[in-house]
């Protein structure tokens with residue numbers, strides 16, 4: 001068995017993704033590039049309300065899906081130490 005790289009569901013070895021939707025989402029997610037300065041600014045100098053607005057504008061400007069962008073931002077913010085991983089106890 002292998003895993004769908006987007007949703008992590010188990011799939012047959014012969015398949016690369018579990019669905020067409022996962023394939024599209026996966027490649028859109030890879031295309032999303034987040035500048036370090038943008039990440040730093042929204043997590044260190046913005047209130048949650050300001051951050052929400054910045055992220056929405058950022059998604060609209062690049063025509064990226066907001067939910068995918070938010071996932072990626074959260075991942076990178078955790079990796080950079082700006083926020084704690086909600087799935088990990090510390």
Ligand SMILES: [Zn+2]
Nearest residue numbers: 004007018022
């Ligand atoms: Zn999937």
